[in-house]
Amino acid sequence: MSATPDPLQRERAHLAASRAALRAMRADAEALDIKDVAANWVNAQVLQRQIEERIAALADMAGTPLFFGRLDYAYAPGADLAEGAGGERFYIGRRHVHDADGDPMVIDWRAPVSQPFYRASKKEPLGVLTRRRFGYTGGELTAYEDEDLTDTAGQERASALLQAEIERPRVGPMRDIVATIQPEQDEIVRAGIGASLCVQGAPGTGKTAVGLHRVAYLLYAHRERLARTGTLVIGPNRSFLRYIEQVLPALGELNVAQATVDDLVAHVEVRGTDTPEAARLKGDARMAEVLRRAVRSGVTMPTEPVVVVRGSRRWRVPAYELEEIVRELLARDMRYGAARDALPQRIAHAVLVRMEQAGEAPDDRVQDAVARNAAVKAAVKAVWPAVDPAKLVLRLLSDAEFLAEHADGLLDEDEQRTILWAKPPRSVKSAKWSAADAVLVDEAADLVTRTPSLGHVVLDEAQDLSPMQYRAVGRRCATGSATVLGDLAQGTTPWATGSWEEALRHLGKPEAAVEELTQGFRVPREVIAYASRLLPDIAPELTPASSVRESPGDFTVRQVAGDELDGAVVEACRRALGREGSTGLIAADDRVPVLAEALTAAGLAYLAPGEETSAEARLTLVPASLAKGLEYDYVVLDEPAAVVAAEPDVRTGLRRLYVALTRAVSGLAVVHARALPERLATTA
Numbered sequence: 140m141s142a143t144p145d146p147l148q149r150e151r152a153h154l155a156a157s158r159a160a161l162r163a164m165r166a167d168a169e170a171l172d173i174k175d176v177a178a179n180w181v182n183a184q185v186l187q188r189q190i191e192e193r194i195a196a197l198a199d200m201a202g203t204p205l206f207f208g209r210l211d212y213a214y215a216p217g218a219d220l221a222e223g224a225g226g227e228r229f230y231i232g233r234r235h236v237h238d239a240d241g242d243p244m245v246i247d248w249r250a251p252v253s254q255p256f257y258r259a260s261k262k263e264p265l266g267v268l269t270r271r272r273f274g275y276t277g278g279e280l281t282a283y284e285d286e287d288l289t290d291t292a293g294q295e296r297a298s299a300l301l302q303a304e305i306e307r308p309r310v311g312p313m314r315d316i317v318a319t320i321q322p323e324q325d326e327i328v329r330a331g332i333g334a335s336l337c338v339q340g341a342p343g344t345g346k347t348a349v350g351l352h353r354v355a356y357l358l359y360a361h362r363e364r365l366a367r368t369g370t371l372v373i374g375p376n377r378s379f380l381r382y383i384e385q386v387l388p389a390l391g392e393l394n395v396a397q398a399t400v401d402d403l404v405a406h407v408e409v410r411g412t413d414t415p416e417a418a419r420l421k422g423d424a425r426m427a428e429v430l431r432r433a434v435r436s437g438v439t440m441p442t443e444p445v446v447v448v449r450g451s452r453r454w455r456v457p458a459y460e461l462e463e464i465v466r467e468l469l470a471r472d473m474r475y476g477a478a479r480d481a482l483p484q485r486i487a488h489a490v491l492v493r494m495e496q497a498g499e500a501p502d503d504r505v506q507d508a509v510a511r512n513a514a515v516k517a518a519v520k521a522v523w524p525a526v527d528p529a530k531l532v533l534r535l536l537s538d539a540e541f542l543a544e545h546a547d548g549l550l551d552e553d554e555q556r557t558i559l560w561a562k563p564p565r566s567v568k569s570a571k572w573s574a575a576d577a578v579l580v581d582e583a584a585d586l587v588t589r590t591p592s593l594g595h596v597v598l599d600e601a602q603d604l605s606p607m608q609y610r611a612v613g614r615r616c617a618t619g620s621a622t623v624l625g626d627l628a629q630g631t632t633p634w635a636t637g638s639w640e641e642a643l644r645h646l647g648k649p650e651a652a653v654e655e656l657t658q659g660f661r662v663p664r665e666v667i668a669y670a671s672r673l674l675p676d677i678a679p680e681l682t683p684a685s686s687v688r689e690s691p692g693d694f695t696v697r698q699v700a701g702d703e704l705d706g707a708v709v710e711a712c713r714r715a716l717g718r719e720g721s722t723g724l725i726a727a728d729d730r731v732p733v734l735a736e737a738l739t740a741a742g743l744a745y746l747a748p749g750e751e752t753s754a755e756a757r758l759t760l761v762p763a764s765l766a767k768g769l770e771y772d773y774v775v776l777d778e779p780a781a782v783v784a785a786e787p788d789v790r791t792g793l794r795r796l797y798v799a800l801t802r803a804v805s806g807l808a809v810v811h812a813r814a815l816p817e818r819l820a821t822t823a
């Protein structure tokens with residue numbers, strides 16, 4: 140070779156070759172003909188779906204670069220660590236790409252050999268000589284940046300490409316962070332599947348991002364097990380789920396279910412609401428015991444013998460022996476329904492013992508026949524009646540005597556009155572079930588029939604769940620593990636979590652470790668400092684987040700006269716729209732209609748939260764109650780006093796305000812007419 144080509148040219152050539160290889164992989168998948176291999180129609184359907192998924196996963200997505208990093212090792216790591224790749228140089232990307240010979244061209248970011256990309260440092264280079272990060276502009280590879288990890292004398296320098304990624308103005312839905320996962324985040328992402336984990340983190344520390352990448356990682360590391368058992372991401376509401384829904388598909392994971400807690404417990408149609416006090420009580424863990432007692436209360440001790448007639452003979456199991464069987468089943472750790480299913484066989488067994496004593500030699504078929512005998516069935520029906528979970532909860536909430544009987548020693552009289560329906564509904568269908576009622580029905584359903592457990596559940600914004608909701612989530616990962624993400628300072632429900640230890644206990648994962656994330660990637664320094672002034676009132680035990688963003692942010696607080704407020708807010712939105720990126724106008728829920736009108740009158744089109752912002756539609760009008768978990772490049776916050784006043788108590792109000800104040804990436808404009816909450820009013 141004459142002259143060494145420009146390194147950037149070489150990297151571009153590798154990118155082009157990798158893209159060609161990916162196209163070839165996709166073409167191979169498309170060309171697969173399953174006619175000869177699928178034994179039957181069902182097989183063929185399954186296989187076809189798998190192929191379609193593979194084709195979809197192999198798409199070369201515009202705007203998502205195929206690789207974002209390169210590691211040069213001092214030696215060739217074992218092939219088992221490197222997806223079979225030999226050599227010492229690895230390109231790290233969102234997915235595995237190999238050439239026609241099967242040699243890897245891009246290594247999946249989740250492979251063991253990729254891990255040092257996120258973790259290696261000069262102090263601990265992990266066998267890596269150089270870490271290279273790539274910069275892209277509009278899909279074109281335009282820059283790279285090297286870190287020499289052997290140069291121990293040199294300082295650890297912040298990466299300019301990383302900084303640029305963090306400072307990037309936001310528009311559109313949430314994006315993945317594979318190229319820039321930080322070491323403290325990576326530890327959570329790659330934690331083993333065996334143990335559950337809880338992450339406390341201030342706004343913008345990447346909890347949601349980390350939770351989603353953790354699912355992707357676990358699916359890579361335990362693909363077969365999780366394909367069998369399933370994974371689930373739980374978020375606070377639909378807008379939030381829509382905001383995050385593209386992250387996992389962009390990482391090639393198309394099969395992760397996403398739901399709200401309400402979706403999980405949708406046994407009854409929710410059309411009613413509770414007072415905060417009733418909702419808090421219905422969400423209290425004591426209700427689990429009330430329900431347990433109520434479900435089992437239908438069991439009565441037999442007073443009559445069971446007489447089974449077979450041929451010319453009559454076999455009699457006396458009442459006291461039936462009672463023993465029933466007591467034994469009650470004492471066992473069995474679901475109500477499973478015990479009910481077992482009862483006929485137990486009675487049949489008692490009959491069989493008598494047959495044997497009489498010299499007969501009955502086999503299993505005889506036992507089955509006896510179990511199905513009408514006399515046995517009638518006895519089971521009388522002793523261990525079937526329970527319909529919704530009907531049971533309906534009775535508990537409408538029949539004061541029934542409730543008093545089962546809540547005795549658990550709920551006092553006032554508490555019982557609080558949760559009883561003022562007007563008992565006629566039927567399950569006509570009842571105005573509340574969200575908290577649906578959780579009770581779910582608990583009752585689980586007492587009757589065990590809820591199947593998934594392999595792994597990620598629970599986001601967990602601080603808002605009631606103990607009964609934690610239980611509902613916990614039974615869905617009873618034999619799997621959970622990643623619990625949240626921020627105690629952002630708890631805005633009357634039953635919001637006071638401590639993670641307590642929450643984890645209700646979830647059934649008391650052994651889970653609690654980690655804390657403190658580096659903020661979203662909120663500009665001045666803005667997070669301003670919002671953190673509320674911490675002494677809303678969560679005094681928490682440390683304020685730092686901000687890794689270098690730009691101080693554009694931060695203004697403006698007071699106007701009451702009749703100028705709407706106009707000033709519209710003006711602030713217009714100014715924000717003059718910049719790049721998305722704008723969120725956050726306001727107390729009851730201010731939303733007025734502001735909607737003002738925006739329309741001013742000719743400013745706006746979206747609802749969860750609707751995708753784009754370069755053309757960049758303004759979203761966000762009711763404060765839906766702001767949680769979302770982010771906008773620029774936020775205009777309308778009348779903080781109204782946001783606080785909309786909540787049942789001041790602490791919850793200030794927490795809601797804290798959430799609203801921490802949604803901005805590049806700038807925040809607070810516009811108010813009424814006085815600001817005390818801690819925000821004084822200049823720092």
Ligand SMILES: Nc1ncnc2c1ncn2[C@@H]1O[C@H](COP(=O)(O)OP(=O)(O)OP(=O)(O)O)[C@@H](O)[C@H]1O
Nearest residue numbers: 316319320321342343344345346347348660661768
């Ligand atoms: N390592 C990272 N590199 C680049 N961006 C990151 C990184 N970690 C987080 N971010 C970005 O920071 C922003 C906040 O992340 P995320 O929404 O996950 O935070 P959160 O802790 O869930 O916040 P909240 O408590 O407000 O819901 C997102 O835009 C996310 O992409």
